[in-house]
Amino acid sequence: MTGASAPFLRIEGVSKTFGTFQAVRDVSLTITKGEIFALLGGSGCGKTTLLRMLAGFEEPSAGRIFLDGQDMTGVPPWERPVHMMFQSYALFPHMTVEKNVGYGLKHERMSAPERADRVRAMLDLVQLTPFAQRKPHQISGGQRQRVALARALARQPKLLLLDEPLAALDKKLREHTQFELMSIQERTGVTFIVVTHDQEEAMTLADRIAVMDRGQVQQVGPPGEVYEHPASRFVANFLGSITQFEATVTAVNGTRARLSVPAFAAEVETGTLPGLAVGEKLTLGLRPEKVALQRDPPDAANVLSGEVKDLAYFGKDSLYRVILPGGGLMSVHAVNARRGGDARPDWHDRVWLSFEPAAAILLRE
Amino acid sequence: MNRRPWFLFTVLCFGFAFFYVPILSMIVYSFNESRLATVWGGFSTKWYVSLLSNRQVGAALVLSLKIAVISASIATILGTLAGIALARFTRFRGRLLFSGLVTAPLVMPEVITGISSLMLFILMADWIGWPGQRGFTTITLAHITFSMVFVTTIVQARMIQSDRAIEEAAMDLGSRPWQVMWDITLPTIFPAILSGWLLAFTISLDDVVITSFTTGPGNTTLPLLIWSKVKLGVTPDINALATLTVLAVGTGVVIAGIILNRAERRRVLDERMAYRSND
Ligand SMILES: Nc1ncnc2c1ncn2[C@@H]1O[C@H](COP(=O)(O)OP(=O)(O)OP(=O)(O)O)[C@@H](O)[C@H]1O
Ligand SMILES: [Mg+2]
Numbered sequence: 001m002t003g004a005s006a007p008f009l010r011i012e013g014v015s016k017t018f019g020t021f022q023a024v025r026d027v028s029l030t031i032t033k034g035e036i037f038a039l040l041g042g043s044g045c046g047k048t049t050l051l052r053m054l055a056g057f058e059e060p061s062a063g064r065i066f067l068d069g070q071d072m073t074g075v076p077p078w079e080r081p082v083h084m085m086f087q088s089y090a091l092f093p094h095m096t097v098e099k100n101v102g103y104g105l106k107h108e109r110m111s112a113p114e115r116a117d118r119v120r121a122m123l124d125l126v127q128l129t130p131f132a133q134r135k136p137h138q139i140s141g142g143q144r145q146r147v148a149l150a151r152a153l154a155r156q157p158k159l160l161l162l163d164e165p166l167a168a169l170d171k172k173l174r175e176h177t178q179f180e181l182m183s184i185q186e187r188t189g190v191t192f193i194v195v196t197h198d199q200e201e202a203m204t205l206a207d208r209i210a211v212m213d214r215g216q217v218q219q220v221g222p223p224g225e226v227y228e229h230p231a232s233r234f235v236a237n238f239l240g241s242i243t244q245f246e247a248t249v250t251a252v253n254g255t256r257a258r259l260s261v262p263a264f265a266a267e268v269e270t271g272t273l274p275g276l277a278v279g280e281k282l283t284l285g286l287r288p289e290k291v292a293l294q295r296d297p298p299d300a301a302n303v304l305s306g307e308v309k310d311l312a313y314f315g316k317d318s319l320y321r322v323i324l325p326g327g328g329l330m331s332v333h334a335v336n337a338r339r340g341g342d343a344r345p346d347w348h349d350r351v352w353l354s355f356e357p358a359a360a361i362l363l364r365e
Numbered sequence: 366m367n368r369r370p371w372f373l374f375t376v377l378c379f380g381f382a383f384f385y386v387p388i389l390s391m392i393v394y395s396f397n398e399s400r401l402a403t404v405w406g407g408f409s410t411k412w413y414v415s416l417l418s419n420r421q422v423g424a425a426l427v428l429s430l431k432i433a434v435i436s437a438s439i440a441t442i443l444g445t446l447a448g449i450a451l452a453r454f455t456r457f458r459g460r461l462l463f464s465g466l467v468t469a470p471l472v473m474p475e476v477i478t479g480i481s482s483l484m485l486f487i488l489m490a491d492w493i494g495w496p497g498q499r500g501f502t503t504i505t506l507a508h509i510t511f512s513m514v515f516v517t518t519i520v521q522a523r524m525i526q527s528d529r530a531i532e533e534a535a536m537d538l539g540s541r542p543w544q545v546m547w548d549i550t551l552p553t554i555f556p557a558i559l560s561g562w563l564l565a566f567t568i569s570l571d572d573v574v575i576t577s578f579t580t581g582p583g584n585t586t587l588p589l590l591i592w593s594k595v596k597l598g599v600t601p602d603i604n605a606l607a608t609l610t611v612l613a614v615g616t617g618v619v620i621a622g623i624i625l626n627r628a629e630r631r632r633v634l635d636e637r638m639a640y641r642s643n644d
Contacts, residue, residue: 055537077536084537090530094552103548104538137634155538 007066008033008191009054009159014063015215016049023049025215026063031208036185036192038202041212042238047195048087050212051161054193055084068158078107083157087164089148091136097147098123098132104155122150125184142173149181153188162194166201178204199239203227211235233363236285242361243331247284252276256357259284263328268302270360285361288333292354293320295345300354306330308349318344322351388611395604412605422590422606429570429587432501436508437565443509444516444565445558449550451517452524470514479578482507486579499581507579508569515568516561519625523557524550526632556628560621567617571610 007030016024024046031037039047052058054065056077065072072080083104092100102119110118123129126146131139136147145165152160165181166174182205185192196202202209203223210220211234219231230236233244250267251258257272261284270284297303309329310321313336320332330353336344345351395413399406416422447467454460470478486496486503496503531553535545551558573588580589587610594603 057533057536077533078539078541082537084534086530086534088528088530090528090534092531092535092549092553103535107539137631151534151538 007031008035008068009193010066011050011054012064012066014050014053014060014065016046016053016058017061022215024053024060027212027215027217028063029210029217029220031191031193033191034189035207036182036194036205038206038209039193039195039212040197040199040202040209040238042197045212046215047197047212048163051084051163051193051195054159055082055161056080081158082161083152083155083159084161085148085152085163085165087167089144089168091144091147091151093136096133096135097128097139100136100147101150101154103151108155118154122154125153125187126150141168142177145169145177149184153184153190156188157190159191159193162192164195164197166196166198174201181205203239211238213238230285230361230363233283233285233365236361236363240287241331242285242287243329244363245284245286245328247282249276249278249280249282252278257362259360261326261328263326264304264324265326266304268304268360269357270362271358273362273364276362283363283365285363286330286355286359287361288319288331290355290359291330291332293322293332293334293345294352294354295343295349297352298354301357302355302360304330304353306351306353308345308347308351311345311347320345320351322353324353391604392608392611395601395608397601397604400601412602415602416605416609419602421585422587425585425587425590428501428584432505432508432586433566433569436505436512436569437562439505440509440513440565441516441558441562444513444561445520445551445554447513448517448520449524449546452521453529467517468514470511471518475511475572475574478511479507479575482510482575483578499579500584503579503581504576504584504586507575508572511575512565512568515564516558519557519561519564520554523554527553556624560624563617563621563624567614567621570617571614 009029009031011027011029011031014024014027015022027050029037039050041047049058053060054072056072056075056079059073067080067082092103095103098119101122102115105115105118108115120129123132126149128143128146128150131143136144139147145168149162149165162181166177169177178201181192181194194202194205196205206223208220208222209226211218211226213234219226219235221229226235227239230239230242236242236244245261245263247259247261249257250260252272255272257270257276258267259270259282260267268284273282292298292300297305304324306322306324308320309323312319315336317333317335320334322330322332324330332353334344394403394405396408396410397404397406398409398411447463450457451460451464451467457463482503483499486499490496527550532545532549535549536542540548571588572586573592576586576589577592580586585593587606591603591606591610594600
């Protein structure tokens with residue numbers, strides 16, 4: 001994200017209703033020029049529908065979309081400076097890779113050599129020059145994905161919409177392509193909106209993320225902020241994993257609060273929320289990697305003792321599930337920094353858990 | 366387990382025999398030296414030679430081919446448009462009625478289609494003075510109406526299978542809907558259109574019923590000629606003529622089948638490739 005922060009795309013109160021079903025509800029977003037913006041959410045939450053409204057394939061039932069200050073209402077897809085990369089890639093099966101990439105250019109006023117140059121540059125960008133004369137069914141899935149990207153970029157759109165661009169790729173190729181996408185975005189400076197249901201992908205790619213649930217945007221922000229300060233239980237659960245406990249506020253003192261947690265059979269010290277009052281009931285959330293696990297009682301603000309109930313060994317780290325005195329189950333991620341298994345707590349071992357007050361996520365609902 | 370294939374095989378053989386033995390015997394007897402259709406008098410191609418010099422047969426053949434080519438071409442254009450409309454515009458007003466109207470001739474007895482076409486032409490001649498005389502034009506029009514249905518059905522089936530997203534992608538890249546149809550839709554469904562044309566062509570070429578209702582004096586197509594000759598008794602030259610007709614129609618149907626089959630295999634291959642994420 002460069003210094004320019006003028007809203008480039010403004011989505012104002014957009015809703016979409018199919019019959020009686022509301023697929024998108026009152027979504028408002030502003031997106032900056034040159035940004036990679038990710039739309040993240042579960043299956044059927046309305047991500048594709050929102051993209052299709054931006055591309056012009058669906059008209060919003062309510063609300064308006066402004067691109068570069070221009071109202072997009074009633075502008076057909078072929079007149080929008082917005083291109084889309086389809087989930088299925090949607091390559092033209094009867095055209096070569098070169099013809100696919102150049103298809104959009106026939107609507108540009110440019111000479112034949114200019115056009116050929118542009119196609120060549122695009123094929124170069126996605127490293128497909130040797131495959132220019134192949135048909136889509138003669139190249140691999142990853143190559144097809146890059147043809148789709150080159151085709152969408154060829155006309156130099158102001159905004160590129162990518163609908164699950166990497167979903168069809170295997171894990172390794174996907175990681176590689178993520179970085180490729182980011183570097184292409186950097187070189188072209190085109191604003192990207194990427195739809196995904198993979199939270200890691202969203203966190204890796206995006207400057208900002210919008211988390212969607214049942215047609216509504218739940219939270220918008222940079223990946224770190226959304227992860228560390230989730231605004232709702234849904235967001236906290238959707239991004240990474242989290243253990244949640246019911247809690248009651250027993251004291252508030254400046255930036256610190258004390259919560260009584262029945263599942264811990266103890267009180268813990270946490271940060272606070274604006275307007276937090278004694279007696280308020282809320283949810284305490286703890287991310288597994290923010291909780292420390294030891295064999296001996298540590299000297300920390302919040303210390304809990306428990307017994308290992310479950311343990312999964314992943315090699316570089318392990319996931320423990322620890323049962324607490326109040327009956328609660330806490331998930332803890334422990335990095336296996338030391339070689340040799342003796343020091344690692346095992347099933348039914350007594351362990352001590354601790355966490356910083358600031359690590360506690362307080363969620364109202 | 367072992368019995369059933371055997372039983373099915375027998376049924377299949379009887380079925381094929383039922384259909385093809387008459388045709389086969391007709392083909393065999395078209396090479397019969399004897400003038401009597403039912404007595405074998407040795408091998409000869411003289412009936413084919415006499416056909417070639419028969420002016421009446423030549424004229425009928427030319428007329429049949431002209432009607433078949435023109436009606437198949439017009440039926441293909443109209444049928445393709447109807448097929449695309451039915452597959453793509455799923456929510457226009459009166460779609461159900463339209464789809465019913467388009468496909469009704471498929472199950473309508475030919476006699477009904479023939480009579481109603483004839484009635485229409487008579488009424489039109491009364492009211493607007495056209496067609497003054499039934500013949501080439503009226504036969505062609507009638508053939509268009511009923512062969513168009515087959516094209517529509519084939520094209521519609523192909524359209525439903527094809528991915529809507531590739532048309533949207535073309536629109537997204539700046540093409541207006543008619544351009545998308547020209548650049549993307551028509552090329553991808555071309556095999557279906559071609560086999561639709563062949564089917565319409567063969568249907569028109571061997572039609573008797575509808576043609577006999579809509580024809581006028583002096584306009585005898587090949588099937589009508591055979592039909593009228595048979596009424597005077599089956600002679601070897603009719604066998605020869607019918608053999609040639611079977612050959613033409615058979616070739617058309619087989620080619621249409623091959624085109625569709627190959628396109629289908631290609632499509633399945635494309636799809637399998639599309640879902641294979643990496644090589
Ligand atoms: N044309 C339509 N008619 C009726 N309902 C629709 C239509 N398009 C989408 N929907 C519904 O709207 C909801 C949102 O669909 P959408 O395709 O936007 O989901 P998504 O977030 O992209 O999901 P996924 O991650 O599975 O692709 C779904 O429940 C879907 O069934
Ligand atoms: Mg989707």
